[in-house]
Amino acid sequence: MYQRFLNNEDYMSQISDELFEQLIRGNQLRVAQAEEAAEASIIEYLTDNYEVEQALMVGKNLREYNPRITYPVGVHFYYEGKIVEAMRSINGVKTPASVEYWREFDHYDESLLREAKPYSQLLNYHPGDIVIFSDSLYECVEHNGLDYADIRIPGINAWETVETSLWEPNLEYEEWAVVEWEGRFYALLTVEDIDLTVNPHESDNWGLIGDYVTNYAYELKETEYVVFDGRVWYPTMSPVADTLKEGYNFRYHDPRNPNIKKHMIKIALYELHKLISPNNVSTARITDFEATMQWLHDANRCKINPQIQRKLDEEKKPVSEIAMATFQRDYDPYKNPWQI
Structure with missing residues (x-):
């Protein structure tokens, strides 16, 4: 095309x-x-x-403009039909990674450097592809890229997993502990007046952890739990797309x-x-x-x-x-x- x-x-x-x-x-x-x-x-x-x-x-x-893409300073793109330039780095959506997408080379030679191409968020990558990003070499392990609606920047991981356990009655838990009950995950919101015999689904002390969605404005904190691919995650860096503001992070150019x-x-x-x-x-x-x-x-x-x-x-x-x-x-x- x-x-x-x-x-x-x-x-x-x-x-x-x-x-x-x-x-x-x-x-x-x-x-x-x-x-x-x-x-x-x-x-x-x-x-x-x-x-x-x-x-x-x-x-x-x-x-x-694609909210999944992170735009460095000086990059141009279309926004609402107009060409604009990024004045500040514009963060893109970052989804939890349940599998390994890129593997960094510990040792490499000149032949790999010649084979490697600069990483681009506009391309698609397949297992075996070798790219260079931030002065490091990476090999693609899992399909990812723009057309997959799954952009994975090498070396960047915005989410970490949370340790979970099966809920057991009469067992004391710390605040924000995560347990699994009947296939769902719950976080302990408060220990005040808790009844240790009531399961998390029926107890007001526990909160159901929601599934991850790309368009939700998650906060950057350790208790911002989400469920993705059967596991619980929390963000370690901003996982949401920045709001575009003329004169602040973009200008028409x-x-x-x-x-x-x-x-x-x-x-x-x-x-x-x-x-x-x-x-x-x-x-x-x-x-x-x-x-x-x-x-x-x-x-x-x-x-x-x-x-x-x-x-x-x-x-x-x-x-x-x-x-x-x-x-x-x-x-x-x-x-x-x-x-x-």
Whole structure:
């Protein structure tokens, strides 16, 4: 599936919302097809001299906010349809881990370092995958990742298990002790006026421990018990997603290259009109398309600066435009490729 660089809101800089809806007629696939064609044109013209693929990936890697993801400072993502930047680390939901997901290497060699890839919360991992995270190497033991709705960051565990025992009558328990009775877990809330012969289900001194749910705002304390996968857990670090607040932990900011964005919109609109009526494309769209093609041609010949990072050669210098790279200042005509 094509990952878009643009979003629907970007087109509002060129056309109205009503006209855009008339163009796509509720079919988002048309937009993806037009943008894919526009991207191919941009890469075709600029890939020789510019890091255009990297510039495009800045927009294509943007994802809608996911409360399961922890966002470091400076990361960009979509929130309520707008592109925002994390100003502070934004914590994500952390679920108890009843199985081992990652195993850290105690010893490793250069071959493992070459094989390892940086860990990303946007990818899926399978047993045997090797990643590097926080200067440590980890091997995946259990499937996890974005598409599994089960993101497990290597070396991070926000929950610990609680020791439990079967409830027995006439046995004294300390406050917040956890017992099991008829397949359910209970915590002793208070020992005041407790009747040691009454089971936890019928006693007011005991409280039933609830099952873990991802959208509950758990507090960071040792008595915040939950039941997950048949065991009782308590949090050792904040296990809930932070609340997003503009100006506090995020700000509106678009990291995409403005020139690529502007010209991709113009090419995509031209392609959208062609999909609907190839023989009746408006003059305005044709004019914008031709102007963009001229801009791409000039950028390809290094006549203008498109504000995209230049590609570097083996000497870490910007690669030369083809005409300059093959031009030779030599009086010997046999050494001059421009001599016919």
